[in-house]
Amino acid sequence: MDDWxxxxxxxxxxxxxxGAVWAFLNSKNKSRHREEAGHIRERATGGERYAEDREATARQAQQEADEAKEQARRVQEEADRREAQARAATQxxxxxxxxxxxxxxEADEIDPDVKK
Known part of the structure; x- marks a missing residue:
């Protein structure tokens, strides 16, 4: 056989x-990245649950705030109505x-016993 x-x-x-070594290492690298991505997704799922809980809490707090504002508006209207009644009664x-x-x-003007 020739040398060349x-x-x-x-x-x-x-x-x-x-090429085989590169393919093997590339495959291992992809596998490791897939596994890491899976762990990240698991953590994200836990974070998603927490975020959903916080969003529900925020919605509840907003609803309570809206109800409190509505109640305060009604109380203010009642206070305004009563204040108007008080002003009218005072007048x-x-x-x-x-x-x-x-x-x-008039009685003093007519009464002869009242000194003028």
């Missing part, structure tokens, strides 16, 4: 061995007090 043919066959054999009392005072003054 032997070197050619040896080079081909080396390339085949290197009515003042008007009545003014009429009573006017009656006293």
């Amino acid at each position: 043919l032997m070197w050619l066959l040896l080079a081909i054999l080396v390339l085949l061995v290197l 009515e009392a003042r008007d009545h007090r003014d009429r009573v005072t006017d009656q006293y003054l």
Whole structure:
């Protein structure tokens, strides 16, 4: 056999061995990456559950806040209504007090015993 043919066959054999080693390592690397991705997905699933729980808690808190705001609005409306009633009653009392005072003054003007 010629030397060049032997070197050619040896080079081909080396390339085949290197290709096989590369394929084996690449396969191992992909397998390791798949396994790592699986672990990451498992952790993400746990995080997903936590996030869903937190979102549910946030929705509940928002609903309670909305209900509290609505209740506060109703209470404020009632307070405003009662304040208006109080102002009206106060004005009515003042008007009545003014009429009573006017009656006293009128009586004092008519009464001869009251010194002017």
